[in-house]
Amino acid sequence: MADLVVFYEHPQWFEPLFRALDRRGLAWAALEIQSHSFDPADTTLPAPVILNRLAMSSFLRQEEHALFYSMAALDHWQSLGARVINGPGVLAYDTNKARQLSLFRKAGLATPATRVAHRRADVPRLAAEIGYPVMVKVNVGGSGTGMIRYDTPEELEAAVADRLTPVGVDGVALIQDYVPARDARVIRCEMLDRKLLYALALDGAGSTFDLCPADVCMVDKPTITISEFKPPAEIVRAVEKVAWMSGLDVGGIEYMVDDRDGTPRFYDLNAMSNFVAKPLEVLGWDPHDNLVDYLLPLIAAQQKAAA
Structure with missing residues (x-):
């Protein structure tokens, strides 16, 4: 049995992740969501650690999407003792923007009316x-x-x-x-282990509502430029608080500064991050290495518990 299963849907987004797992020598397997089915009475785990890479946009690619199905499958494995990274708890927020806004309010953050x-x-x-x-x-x-x-x-x-x-x-x-974003800029805070890993400024984001920064997303969005951004300390505290409250292990939290009054307004939590395109150019380092560093002790802990 593999030590790690990557439960994924998009055919291209995770090639850099797969290469990083191979490069570091992990015993892992890919499990494609769209063709998957499971038996609720089956107590066999596909792996002791399951990395959920379900994208909310999957319903755009398949009419018979697996958004709500995946929550059931992940909850089943979690109930059997698997360590599910981005499990059904955070997916309940990811699949519900209304709940996200209530979560931001509970964390004391401003949102769009x-x-x-x-x-x-x-x-x-x-x-x-x-x-x-x-x-x-x-x-x-x-x-x-x-x-x-x-x-x-x-x-x-x-x-x-x-x-x-x-x-x-x-x-x-x-x-x-409709919030006029100051300087037409959106900030995406990327989280890992419920802490800020890095943040991006997406400049020119007013030209599109599709702000995915992955290579395969950016082909038709040349008006957006992406650069590393250092959020103020109060924003760092805010996004880390939201990550803990929601159970977000790895993913993005987005906000913009309202140009009318200078208020940071939070509007999105995304439990599926494929990290930034061309990370060595934008950041100077590859976040996939940090993700693998995060996975290794989780795998070791599961192995120790099973011994």
Whole structure:
């Protein structure tokens, strides 16, 4: 049996991770999510340590996506004693932007003004409470999908009448204040072991809602430039607090500075990070090595417990 299983879906994103695992000599195996099935009565583990690499955007690539299926599979293995990295607890936040916003509030952080609805007919009324322009967003998102800006009540009401406002896989929508990001910049804080590993400034992010910084994501987004960013100490404390509260082992937390009042507003927690494109150029080091360093003692602990 392998010491580590990587439970993954995207066919390209994890090649750098796989190379790092091979380079360091780990006994690991890849387990593709999309073709997977399991028996709830089976007590056999695929590995004592399972690294969950489920991407929320998987529903864009497969009609029969495995988002909610994966939570059941990971919970099954966790109940049998596996160490699941980014387990079902944090996935319950990753698959629910409304819950993320409540989590940020509980952590004492500012968020964009938001209303949550499950009926399209309620969207114009809720948008009027917030004021225009507004974003209408799906609750389960990925790669910027299901996000539309509406500048006037007439524009939104016409979209509602034509049933064109975003509807996600769970039927829940967020009606949210459009926050003008200072300098058109979004900050992504990448976490490992619930601590800040590094942060990125995505400049020009106002040109797209798809902010994935991986090589395969950036092909059609030349207007975004990515550089390392050093967040202030209070932001570091904030994102580490959120990581602990949510159970985020490895992933990203995003915020922007509201240009109207200078307030950092947090809006996204993502439990699937494929790290930055060209890390040696951007950071001067490869985060995959840090991820392997994190995995090794977890594997050793599981081996010791089983001995």
